[in-house]
Amino acid sequence: MSSQSSPNVAQTTRRATTLSTLIKLKQSGEKFTCLTAYDACFAQLVSEAGVEVILVGDSLGMVLQGHDSTLPVTMDDMVYHISSVKRGNRGAFIVGDMPFMSYASETQTLENAATLMRAGAQMIKIEGGAWIANSTHLLAERGIPVCAHMGLTPQSINRIGGYHVQGRDPRQAESMIAEAQLLEASGASILLLECVPQTLARQISEMLTIPVIGIGAGPDTDAQVMVLHDLLGISPITPKFVKNFLKDSEDGIRGALQGFVQQVKNKQFPGPEHSFD
Numbered sequence: 001m002s003s004q005s006s007p008n009v010a011q012t013t014r015r016a017t018t019l020s021t022l023i024k025l026k027q028s029g030e031k032f033t034c035l036t037a038y039d040a041c042f043a044q045l046v047s048e049a050g051v052e053v054i055l056v057g058d059s060l061g062m063v064l065q066g067h068d069s070t071l072p073v074t075m076d077d078m079v080y081h082i083s084s085v086k087r088g089n090r091g092a093f094i095v096g097d098m099p100f101m102s103y104a105s106e107t108q109t110l111e112n113a114a115t116l117m118r119a120g121a122q123m124i125k126i127e128g129g130a131w132i133a134n135s136t137h138l139l140a141e142r143g144i145p146v147c148a149h150m151g152l153t154p155q156s157i158n159r160i161g162g163y164h165v166q167g168r169d170p171r172q173a174e175s176m177i178a179e180a181q182l183l184e185a186s187g188a189s190i191l192l193l194e195c196v197p198q199t200l201a202r203q204i205s206e207m208l209t210i211p212v213i214g215i216g217a218g219p220d221t222d223a224q225v226m227v228l229h230d231l232l233g234i235s236p237i238t239p240k241f242v243k244n245f246l247k248d249s250e251d252g253i254r255g256a257l258q259g260f261v262q263q264v265k266n267k268q269f270p271g272p273e274h275s276f277d
């Protein structure tokens, strides 16, 4: 066998994560991890550290491009970064964010989701509550798995008015529970909850059969997601739910990534200091 055709060692050491893997992990009670990555090099490091899900998030607009929100991110940006991540990935499940206004109509939703899947996403993520139920249904029916992102939805920052915890008000909490159930019934395969009180996140995670990934949602969701640059302590802003894993790493970036995986698996992270009541 020529060196060109010999399999990459890393590729042979990890079984690819699929949606079924994630469902089984939820059923077994084992926590799983998700990290953002935007390029091939970090996709390789993140997947080799054992992170199950790579999110190519539109947070790239803030951490890579320097914008003050995710709104300027385009479909072309997402295609570029998803295809880069796909080339570096060694077995993680790739979720690609649909950028702002790329799923405003049914036609746009289907065409743009197909474009991201062709670029290398294995699931797409869209932000919203009840209003994305129809798109979720359309996509799921056509074989495109959907991660529905609820709670703090950064693409709606101008309507929300700031990066605040969502669902503290009992009426808002009730409607979030109903919307989460509606999205599951509409065919969502994963729910992501951002910045919600930990008791509400626990209630939703226990109620749904699909895996729930949390960020700033306390320790009781089925999985935890972090923005890579936050985990490495190089983001300009440090929200309460962020932990710098590089600070205590004895093996640089690899150690930081492995520390995140270990601390989520053994339920050390997130602690009360990273969660909201």
Ligand code: KIV
Binding pocket: 036, 055, 056, 057, 058, 059, 060, 097, 192, 194, 215, 225, 227
């Ligand atoms: O874009 C992103 O990175 C995200 C995470 C903050 C969940 O949506």
